[in-house]
């Protein structure tokens with residue numbers, strides 16, 4: 454998805470003055486490596502995020518997503534490679550990097566014992582806002598993130614969805630131009646996930662550069678301009694959702710018949726265009742190169758043999774298919790699995 458021009462740029466921050474000299478990429482990592490003892494967690498990660506776009510880092514549990522995000526946001530030292538954020542080297546200029554980023558997710562800085570409002574004002578003061586502007590910004594964010602009613606309650610009493618919204622609000626106190634979102638929707642119910650997507654889309658509309666990690670193909674597909682798929686500490690694919698899908702190939706036609714006899718007859722009528730059959734469900738899968746001609750030809754072949762169809766569906770490759778074909782593994786957990794919580 455390409456986004457329109459920035460609606461509102463980050464004119465109020467200290468980064469405004471250096472806008473003209475910014476490099477093309479807001480985030481750039483080259484040959485990034487990291488080991489914990491003998492465990493090579495990152496084996497040469499390369500990624501670039503263009504300013505004002507979202508990159509999704511997609512991968513299963515243990516792929517190295519959090520490790521990458523923590524390195525990119527100056528929280529974790531690394532072994533090899535280079536990382537720049539807005540042109541600042543994370544190794545030698547960590548303070549400059551911290552000034553332009555917000556970080557939220559699995560390692561977020563919410564204090565459980567403080568109320569939502571206190572968390573926000575405290576973080577505002579850490580960012581050196583005056584007491585009055587920290588207070589005003591906290592109120593603004595509570596309203597924007599639908600947390601006004603819960604504002605005076607300790608964060609530990611918040612539901613998962615409220616907690617994620619507070620996490621994100623805290624990281625936005627100073628409206629940073631770059632934000633890292635580490636699995637912002639893992640463990641949320643579908644309604645909270647969609648609410649979170651709306652918030653993220655608003656950030657995108659404001660021109661924020663976002664690096665989001667996710668295990669959910671659908672999330673990357675919905676939100677991101679580009680996707681980098683990582684597995685076992687390596688980049689195994691990258692591109693737009695469309696490009697990745699086209700790598701897995703062709704559309705398929707799923708045909709359902711009324712009996713085993715009909716399925717067998719169809720198999721004969723369609724010959725080698727059939728790539729898969731399922732005797733239990735009386736279904737056959739046909740690969741189609743061209744939706745305009747191949748569907749027609751398939752139906753004509755069935756009609757010639759008087760085979761009756763029960764149903765027919767065109768299946769376009771999904772990112773799940775991409776993941777499966779790239780890693781040879783089943784895809785990660787479904788979004789409504791509640792198994793994983795913030796670490």
Ligand SMILES: Nc1ncnc2c1ncn2[C@@H]1O[C@H](COP(=O)(O)OP(=O)(O)OP(=O)(O)O)[C@@H](O)[C@H]1O
Nearest residue numbers: 489492494512513514515516517518519520521668
């Ligand atoms: N502090 C640490 N010490 C040793 N090993 C670690 C440490 N942190 C992470 N690892 C290992 O590094 C690998 C990558 O972990 P990481 O947390 O980056 O994965 P992830 O992609 O974020 O996974 P998840 O989806 O579960 O959050 C895993 O094998 C993990 O066990």
Ligand SMILES: [Mg+2]
Nearest residue numbers: 518519520559
């Ligand atoms: Mg992680």
